[in-house]
Amino acid sequence: MKQAKVRLYLEQALGEGQTIPLERDQAHYLFGVMRMAVGDPVLLFNGRDGEWRCEVSVANKRNGELVCVGMTKPLQLPPDLWLLFAPIKKARTDFIVEKAAEMGAARIVPVNTEYTNSDRIRQDRLQAHAVEAAEQCGGTYVPEVSDLQRLDKLLADWPDRRQLMFCDESEVGKPSIFDAAHGADEGGWAILIGPEGGFSDAERARLKALPFAHVVSLGPRILRADTAAVAAMTLWQKNLGDWG
């Protein structure tokens, strides 16, 4: 059996014997860019039905079609973890979204803080990065990237029982302790990573006073936001998530 070289996310339903009519850009990618032909295999997932091995049944640049041959991986939802981060420079923001998808965040929430360097994001572009990362890492789920939200509003409407791992760079050098007992299945979690300039004193005071916040140090050096995001998700996944 030929090995699939392409792994794609799409929205169409997947299931035994299901045919998948392709949209024009999907057909262009598979037949124009990847030069696939009738009979060639491709792995597909849609975030709901697991991963399926499919084969090209019609290869036409305008109305190609695939047919599902068999399930190769069941749906595996990530733990209920949100990653909240303040957008930074474009390339690093892209990296944070990519890393969050690879590391198994269920939702990615760009937040506007007092010192946030940018106050607009391109949600569609970031969502596309999350899709690409999911295609690449073998996951069967794509985290949703939210629109930019104000941190103060988000905290004011905070969901009942969701815990918050607050990565405060002013904790630098203190022992890195994260051994919360509250599991992801009891209301979920969020990780908060600050902007380049850190949090304001008012934000920090407010965050530390929240009953659901767990202040965590990420070692003796000040990490960039993208590094901090991966490090914090590692600690969380290892302790409470799906790395166990």
Place this chain on the structure above:
Amino acid sequence: MKQAKVRLYLEQALGEGQTIPLERDQAHYLFGVMRMAVGDPVLLFNGRDGEWRCEVSVANKRNGELVCVGMTKPLQLPPDLWLLFAPIKKARTDFIVEKAAEMGAARIVPVNTEYTNSDRIRQDRLQAHAVEAAEQCGGTYVPEVSDLQRLDKLLADWPDRRQLMFCDESEVGKPSIFDAAHGADEGGWAILIGPEGGFSDAERARLKALPFAHVVSLGPRILRADTAAVAAMTLWQKNLGDWG
């Protein structure tokens, strides 16, 4: 007291009352680019003498001079951890070096594996990235970036008693267990991250058979090399390094 906005690595000696004659490119940066003037503060470190607050005593684009006012941070060496990685695309290789410096590796070793995508590196450029990351993260030490080495040779000449955390992507989905008891002070450690194509079967078999190798899974998704580097260093620093 004016707060220093610039933090720089240089090679000159630092100490109480020491004057530091600047080289032409250093003077250009401080006075041409950063527009600093006599009396302005700057934080300096050289990887040996800790971090010092210095002030501009002569601001001249050709022969500027600084004078050390007082130590602001003692030298803090990272734990004896090497990061071994197979060079990938330029931007991601740069990121891995940056992340290794931030995460507190003592030495960064690009290795050539059977499936390594590139067989040359620009050691000087990578070393400059490590310097920049050290300036940014507040560390007082800059890890040395080695020249590209062949993995098989490196393993053949492996230092006595150094342990190896082998992040094998074929372990994906197995429980992520890393609880080695062997500390960094008993011969040191190295982390090995593979290339995009993973390790060859022969390499994997050889690595697994090494008495000093500890095979570690990084969760249920396949991580890109740069993500894997940060995640592995987080596990290590948290368990055996300076995050404790």
